[in-house]
Amino acid sequence: MQIDDKITEGYVILCHNKTEEHVFIVRTLGPAVECPKCGSTALSGDLATDFVRRKRNGRNGANGANGANGANGQDRTAASS
Ligand SMILES: [Zn+2]
Numbered sequence: 001m002q003i004d005d006k007i008t009e010g011y012v013i014l015c016h017n018k019t020e021e022h023v024f025i026v027r028t029l030g031p032a033v034e035c036p037k038c039g040s041t042a043l044s045g046d047l048a049t050d051f052v053r054r055k056r057n058g059r060n061g062a063n064g065a066n067g068a069n070g071a072n073g074q075d076r077t078a079a080s081s
Pocket of ligand 1 (some may be wrong): 015
């Protein structure tokens with residue numbers, strides 16, 4: 001289970017069951033989150049930590065790509081000569 005997004009209504013939770021995927025919204029993160037469809041639970045602290053980490057990684061990844069683009073431009077000029 002993981003937090004997919006944070007919206008004005010609360011948190012969008014994504015539940016990965018073995019065969020299905022459930023999406024539901026919770027207004028606030030209590031001590032634990034329970035999927036209304038399959039009843040599986042997860043600790044809100046774990047979900048929040050994972051959510052923050054993924055957001056941070058995404059930003060770092062974008063910065064790295066920008067640096068690579070600059071290097072590619074130089075390589076292209078050198079290769080054409
Ligand atoms: Zn579920």
